[in-house]
């Protein structure tokens with residue numbers, strides 16, 4: 001009976017390939033029902049109400065957070081699963097040394113076995129979506145099939161989706177096939193759980209056929225397939241083939257008191273400060289920051305040689321803990337405007353949400369992310385460290401007017417940054433595009449709760465893309481060099497930053513957050529040729545007077561320590577860089593090997 005379902009459900013499209021694929025997935029997964037998502041407000045209301053009735057969502061107080069919902073996941077499904085993430089290229093060599101690999105045919109067989117009957121008792125949602133503005137010359141279209149209503153409503157926040165995308169697909173436009181199942185079929189009469197998922201998880205990418213297949217998880221980056229899976233892993237391959245860059249970067253607009261505008265893109269690993277920098281409230285008078293994106297940038301060369309950035313997403317899927325009125329007031333305002341899904345934060349007795357850092361003083365009583373009663377004496381965090389909000393970008397009070405422009409914005413500066421307790425100074429300017437690519441290629445950062453596994457372990461994370469590369473890291477670095485060479489003098493200037501350096505007592509040496517505007521200012525003044533800097537073996541750092549410190553209460557010794565380039569520490573770092581380059585193997589571009597040799601010489 002279920003094999004006829006695709007034919008019985010009124011399909012609002014004449015796209016032959018899409019209809020064929022939906023019928024094939026229906027036959028394999030055997031859902032009870034098929035729903036084509038239209039992206040309407042009525043659909044949001046219907047699906048969120050359904051999720052409330054199912055016990056997955058709790059509706060928040062309408063005055064505090066209109067049309068918003070709280071939910072908690074299975075405690076074993078709280079983050080991206082990098083060890084279960086695969087790049088299934090035809091050749092293992094093309095996935096490179098940083099990715100898990102399985103041959104596409106072998107992986108398809110494994111997954112087909114798992115998908116067989118996986119949607120029994122559930123509804124299959126067809127979610128047509130577009131990454132980036134629909135009005136783009138070459139809109140990047142996708143269709144996600146999912147058996148999770150949570151995913152369907154989250155995709156409505158995070159992507160341009162629904163009827164208008166189906167229309168853009170017409171009868172034959174190409175699209176990325178993104179199949180997702182939580183892997184939890186329901187036997188007749190079996191009661192559902194609030195967060196269905198499976199212990200077995202697979203997040204698989206087929207770069208040659210531009211397909212994604214995800215199984216077993218309902219969590220963000222594993223399940224909202226337009227995000228990391230499409231916009232980074234698959235799009236990095238599209239970018240390689242088409243001559244552009246798909247990057248794990250925020251995009252911001254910086255305006256000086258004189259009205260000079262610079263667009264800045266910045267790549268930091270997961271949970272290392274992208275959202276906060278994108279929504280920064282400058283502490284220096286007259287400067288403003290506006291937001292265009294907090295996680296992903298697609299940068300294409302324009303006719304003038306500059307790189308133009310577009311944010312493919314429509315929402316923010318942000319880390320909740322640490323977000324508060326002092327650190328990120330604009331994120332707080334975005335959330336207050338509602339239409340937000342909160343996952344794994346705590347619930348207040350008044351029907352609002354809370355997490356560590358939301359207020360200075362915690363409420364006297366909460367329901368924590370395990371659904372348990374919590375008081376400040378409980379002694380465990382009320383919110384999971386990787387708890388998230390999923391909220392529409394359009395609600396951000398400092399959204400830049402250019403945010404939806406299909407042409408994108410010209411990037412003046414690229415920042416690379418990680419979370420390092422030592423060694424890496426507050427800011428460095430690279431000597432050239434190739435040197436900047438070297439700094440990005442050797443970026444290191446301590447792991448965070450955004451992925452399962454140990455937290456706080458230093459690892460190399462090239463351009464903050466380690467978990468998101470759709471192909472060989474060596475080829476990717478060569479692509480960076482090629483894009484820069486084509487841009488020539490129009491290429492953005494590359495900077496390297498570290499907000500997380502610590503002193504001997506473990507204190508942050510730099511206050512961060514809004515104060516990072518001082519670093520942004522120095523960077524654009526370097527580009528304009530008005531700020532001075534001093535050469536170090538690593539690159540140029542600010543001279544004592546060139547970083548604007550007006551009104552900043554910071555211990556001069558801490559500041560000096562934050563800016564210091566310690567030759568000893570860097571000499572100790574050299575073998576680690578060698579080791580990393582050896583991992584990349586013979587596809588490492590020679591120009592980057594030369595940069596390492598030059599660094600060794602400069603360090604003496």
Ligand SMILES: Nc1nc2c(ncn2[C@@H]2O[C@H](COP(=O)(O)OP(=O)(O)OP(=O)(O)O)[C@@H](O)[C@H]2O)c(=O)[nH]1
Pocket residue numbers: 268269270271272273274275276277294295317318319321322323327450499500508511512513516
């Ligand atoms: N000390 C310090 N902490 C920061 C700074 N900026 C951000 N953080 C903290 O870092 C954590 C992650 O920040 P986010 O801005 O959400 O990171 P993200 O890179 O957008 O994270 P993803 O959504 O995983 O990509 C939060 O707990 C922040 O409070 C900073 O300048 N200094």
Ligand SMILES: O=C([O-])CC(=O)C(=O)O
Pocket residue numbers: 079080219220221222227228269270271295317450451
């Ligand atoms: O992808 C996710 O689940 C969340 C995210 O932004 C990240 O981990 O960088």
